[in-house]
Amino acid sequence: MIDNAALVEELRQKFNYIEVNEQSTVIVPKDKLLEFMQALKDDYALDFLTNLTAVDYIDENKFEVIYNINSTAKGYTLMVKTSVDRDNPELPSVFPIWGGANWQEREVYDLLGIVFTGHPNLKRILLDYDYEGHPLRKDFQWKGGRE
Amino acid sequence: MLRTQEFNINFGPQHPSTHGVFRVVLTMDGERIVRAEPICGYLHRGMEKLAESRTYPQFIPYTDRMDYLAAMLQNWGYVMAVEKLMGIEVPERAEYLRVISGELSRLTSHVLATGVYALDMGGFTGFLLCFREREKMMDLLEELTGSRMTLSYARIGGVAADVPEGWLDKLKKLMDEMPGYIDEYDGLITGNEIFQARTKAVGVLKPETAINYSLSGPVLRGSGVNYDLRKVKSYSIYDRFDFDVPLGENGDCFDRFFCRVREMRQSVRIIQQAIEQIKEIDGPIIAKVPKVLKPPKGEAYEEIESSKGIIGYYVVSDGSNKPYRVHVRRPSFINLGYLDEMLRGYLIADVVAILGSIDIVLGEVDC
Numbered sequence: 001m002i003d004n005a006a007l008v009e010e011l012r013q014k015f016n017y018i019e020v021n022e023q024s025t026v027i028v029p030k031d032k033l034l035e036f037m038q039a040l041k042d043d044y045a046l047d048f049l050t051n052l053t054a055v056d057y058i059d060e061n062k063f064e065v066i067y068n069i070n071s072t073a074k075g076y077t078l079m080v081k082t083s084v085d086r087d088n089p090e091l092p093s094v095f096p097i098w099g100g101a102n103w104q105e106r107e108v109y110d111l112l113g114i115v116f117t118g119h120p121n122l123k124r125i126l127l128d129y130d131y132e133g134h135p136l137r138k139d140f141q142w143k144g145g146r147e
Numbered sequence: 148m149l150r151t152q153e154f155n156i157n158f159g160p161q162h163p164s165t166h167g168v169f170r171v172v173l174t175m176d177g178e179r180i181v182r183a184e185p186i187c188g189y190l191h192r193g194m195e196k197l198a199e200s201r202t203y204p205q206f207i208p209y210t211d212r213m214d215y216l217a218a219m220l221q222n223w224g225y226v227m228a229v230e231k232l233m234g235i236e237v238p239e240r241a242e243y244l245r246v247i248s249g250e251l252s253r254l255t256s257h258v259l260a261t262g263v264y265a266l267d268m269g270g271f272t273g274f275l276l277c278f279r280e281r282e283k284m285m286d287l288l289e290e291l292t293g294s295r296m297t298l299s300y301a302r303i304g305g306v307a308a309d310v311p312e313g314w315l316d317k318l319k320k321l322m323d324e325m326p327g328y329i330d331e332y333d334g335l336i337t338g339n340e341i342f343q344a345r346t347k348a349v350g351v352l353k354p355e356t357a358i359n360y361s362l363s364g365p366v367l368r369g370s371g372v373n374y375d376l377r378k379v380k381s382y383s384i385y386d387r388f389d390f391d392v393p394l395g396e397n398g399d400c401f402d403r404f405f406c407r408v409r410e411m412r413q414s415v416r417i418i419q420q421a422i423e424q425i426k427e428i429d430g431p432i433i434a435k436v437p438k439v440l441k442p443p444k445g446e447a448y449e450e451i452e453s454s455k456g457i458i459g460y461y462v463v464s465d466g467s468n469k470p471y472r473v474h475v476r477r478p479s480f481i482n483l484g485y486l487d488e489m490l491r492g493y494l495i496a497d498v499v500a501i502l503g504s505i506d507i508v509l510g511e512v513d514c
Contacts, residue, residue: 023445049361050450051459053474066461068448072358072374079448100361103484111195126188126513135196
């Protein structure tokens with residue numbers, strides 16, 4: 001039932017702007033993100049956004065945003081990655097495509113400071129509203145108290 | 148003409164039905180809810196940040212503290228991700244022990260959810276009844292792992308220890324009694340007219356909405372979506388067991404509750420089959436794993452079906468002995484994402500019914 005390899009191969013042929021790495025992760029440029037995600041949902045039945053998170057690669061001066069998407073009907077899964085510049089971390093929200101991105105994007109914004117444009121309610125979710133800084137960034141410094 | 152205006156009610160942060168510190172700001176129009184704003188983060192401990200300064204095995208006990216009602220399943224998700232990162236093959240006996248302990252953990256979680264939901268709906272006897280069996284299961288888990296709540300049993304490459312002498316017989320005896328107990332819950336709680344009146348046609352969730360909002364576990368299956376990772380992916384050795392995936396029909400609070408009760412019966416079935424099959428299997432309970440774990444550079448995402456829904460672990464390695472980044476996909480957190488829309492139009496008494504039917508654990512929501 002699960003045939004991830006065939007899916008990735010098909011995607012590679014159809015979308016010439018994507019890259020696929022050796023772990024079958026699809027890497028998509030930031031400006032094509034929404035278009036690609038919409039196609040995944042509409043044409044490939046990838047309707048369930050399980051996971052959305054980001055990683056700070058401070059040495060390469062970029063954030064990587066990771067999307068794990070499942071298909072409830074067909075059973076396959078896909079990992080999509082995109083990277084955004086660390087100095088201006090801004091990328092479009094996938095909330096219009098999957099409602100499940102709502103809280104997950106807020107969490108990423110809260111902890112890493114990545115701004116999702118088009119998100120209906122982008123504000124802090126786990127930390128206090130007036131908290132300064134984004135703790136999951138690698139250059140985050142504790143203020144006061146313990147090291 | 149009476150002058151009316153909207154007003155706010157703070158539901159929580161210390162409301163008994165939220166099972167932890169969680170606040171919902173309700174905007175009311177008379178007795179009806181217009182808007183709800185869930186506020187979490189009271190219990191946020193920065194576990195993902197903590198993980199970056201711990202070695203890979205050291206992070207295992209932290210995972211227990213997230214979903215402390217089904218700690219075994221949290222352990223399992225994490226070690227699976229690290230094993231994938233390192234390419235470790237888990238011995239067969241360890242897989243069976245993980246299934247047995249994991250399903251037992253799921254049972255304790257569902258029994259608690261059932262009992263506490265009965266309490267939320269005003270039935271104290273149901274609460275006591277469920278704790279009676281939960282104690283027996285906790286005793287068994289204590290004998291296996293050494294602690295009652297924050298169980299830490301899974302290890303990278305296998306499990307911590309083999310079962311004690313005679314443990315499987317005790318478990319088998321309890322599992323044979325369990326269907327009788329579940330019949331009791333059905334009679335006392337599920338069949339109760341007041342309970343049904345308060346939960347049926349409340350908090351209705353359409354299947355499309357549930358999928359769109361990434362809800363998982365009994366919340367998703369209560370809406371009739373047949374999506375259980377144990378069947379879909381059959382990770383570990385779940386393809387060796389014969390069990391069904393209970394589904395709801397209307398997607399209301401009653402269906403979500405009832406899915407849990409019926410899932411308990413399936414867990415009992417899985418454990419019974421596992422006890423039979425494990426007798427034939429001898430061998431190591433942990434793979435040969437180096438003392439200092441240094442996974443190669445790369446990343447891994449693994450997800451399993453927990454009692455609350457899909458737990459996913461995303462682990463990034465930079466080649467050192469500490470993870471570069473750990474992210475946990477917590478089912479309780481994401482299941483709350485639809486709460487605002489779900490509460491609109493209902494009465495304030497329904498808030499308890501709806502929130503209870505999602506079965507959240509605040510340790511997991513805030514992480």
